[in-house]
Amino acid sequence: MLVGALFFGLGTFLGALKTVKSKDSWRMFMMSLFIALSALLPYKHEVGYNIFSHITFYYILFVFFFTLLTAKESLAHISEGSILKYHLLFWYIFLLNANTATNDFLSIWNYSVFLLAIPASALILFISFSKRANSTATEVLVYLWFVLINISLIIFQYQAGLLSFDWQHTPASLFGMLIFIINGLIFFQLISNCAVIYSLLPIPGKHQSFQSKLKQIKEFISILTEKVSDKQVETGETVFILTLEGGLLFLNYIYRWFPDFWLINLCLILSSTVFLNVLKKIRNIVSLF
Numbered sequence: 001m002l003v004g005a006l007f008f009g010l011g012t013f014l015g016a017l018k019t020v021k022s023k024d025s026w027r028m029f030m031m032s033l034f035i036a037l038s039a040l041l042p043y044k045h046e047v048g049y050n051i052f053s054h055i056t057f058y059y060i061l062f063v064f065f066f067t068l069l070t071a072k073e074s075l076a077h078i079s080e081g082s083i084l085k086y087h088l089l090f091w092y093i094f095l096l097n098a099n100t101a102t103n104d105f106l107s108i109w110n111y112s113v114f115l116l117a118i119p120a121s122a123l124i125l126f127i128s129f130s131k132r133a134n135s136t137a138t139e140v141l142v143y144l145w146f147v148l149i150n151i152s153l154i155i156f157q158y159q160a161g162l163l164s165f166d167w168q169h170t171p172a173s174l175f176g177m178l179i180f181i182i183n184g185l186i187f188f189q190l191i192s193n194c195a196v197i198y199s200l201l202p203i204p205g206k207h208q209s210f211q212s213k214l215k216q217i218k219e220f221i222s223i224l225t226e227k228v229s230d231k232q233v234e235t236g237e238t239v240f241i242l243t244l245e246g247g248l249l250f251l252n253y254i255y256r257w258f259p260d261f262w263l264i265n266l267c268l269i270l271s272s273t274v275f276l277n278v279l280k281k282i283r284n285i286v287s288l289f
Helices: 003-017 023-040 051-069 080-097 104-129 136-160 174-199 210-227 235-255 260-269 272-287
Strands: none
Touching: 003 023, 003 051, 003 174, 023 051, 051 174, 080 104, 080 136, 080 235, 080 260, 104 136, 136 174, 136 210, 136 260, 174 210, 174 260
């Protein structure tokens, strides 16, 4: 029964490993693995040891600590192009399952994000087509919106049954193992983005002063602004992203050429840099004809 947990964990660790680029981040990776082991200890008044809940808590702690310890490397670099890409994906999956919320909380979440998404989409389009430099406040807001879209995409998929974090059964085939690994990769993104939001909350730790927490928040904000690319997307690139990805998602919404699980999650897992490089290569090839 633990085979599913192992493959899910493999996906989670791969999500972290793809951001490890230095000796320091390797050290933090190993440190996070060991710190998270505390999750495997029995709770104070636990009756009956539930191995699955402890392993889940272990993965959550690992991603949380790893993200906070290696924020400068583990947090995604974003650009105007990547934000636009995520917006198209957001609207695609929102339309897929806007009415599939299984409880009041998810329904409120859906429509709250929907109301935020309308002005945010207009702002992102304006930024993509304009040539003005962004202020620090705009960059922080853009990054936080990127995080919110990431979390929403995962929640929407979970509602629609496209994702499952239930790994308490054994995968029946290699294909099943691959799905467990992908779910682990997406799980890493979900918890990592939640860690970003947690880091910006003005709630001091048990042995931390409020002033110290505010200083920590300022430092984290500076990291977020560094992660927002100063390189603006050309108007032609913006139109190309809207046409190519927007057209693909629109046609798939109508004709169902590709399974939603693969289409959405491959777009989430592939880094924005990889995606934009592919777009540029396609555009260069098209320009030859």
